[in-house]
Amino acid sequence: MKKFIKEFREFINRGNVMDMAVGIIIGGAFTSIVSSLVDDIINPILGLFGGMNFDQLKWNILGEVTLNYGKFISAVLNFLIMALVIFTIMRVMNSAAAKLNHNKEEKPAAPTTKKCPYCKTEIAIDATRCPHCTSMLEETKETK
Ligand SMILES: [Zn+2]
Structure with missing residues (x-):
């Protein structure tokens, strides 16, 4: 049992679970926003042009049996809008991540310090004389 609790705590602490x-939670809230957008805004506008309530579209086959294809179209619209929004978010996040990685890779390419070849301490990249051992440094591009 102790092992179980320890493993469970490690599982929680991994961070992925909280993410x-x-x-x-955000996805659930987001779903209701998209449903509301379709039901309360898009459907009424479509209904305005079609002269009917989009969600009430149905086809009477036999007596009480109806095909509520209007509701089905709403569900498809929901899905398409959700997919579009998620795709947009993914694109933005991917490009942001790519930029972050790009910046990380660029930093070591432009060092601001170098090692003095005589005393091996870190000194300014453009120093011509070492501040520690006062050795004259040659104007080489050597960084290590
Ligand atoms: Zn030195």
């Missing part, structure tokens, strides 16, 4: 929980 996932936040994702699920």
Whole structure:
């Protein structure tokens, strides 16, 4: 049992679980926003042009049996808008991540310090005389 608790704590502490929980909560809230957008804004506008309530579109086959294809179209619209928004978010996040990685890779390419070849201390890249051992440094591009 102790081992179980320890493993469970490690699982929680990995961080992924909290990220996932936040994702699920935000996703749930997001779903209701998209549903509301379709039901309360897009459907009425479409209904305005079609002269009917989009969500009420149905086809009577036999007596009480109806095909509520209007609701189905709403569900498809929901999905398409959700997919579009998620795709946009993914694109923005991917390009931001790419930029971050790009910056990380660029930093070591432009060092601001070098090692003095005589006393091996870190000194300014453009120093011509070492501040520690006062050795004259040659104007070489040597960085290590
Ligand atoms: Zn030195």
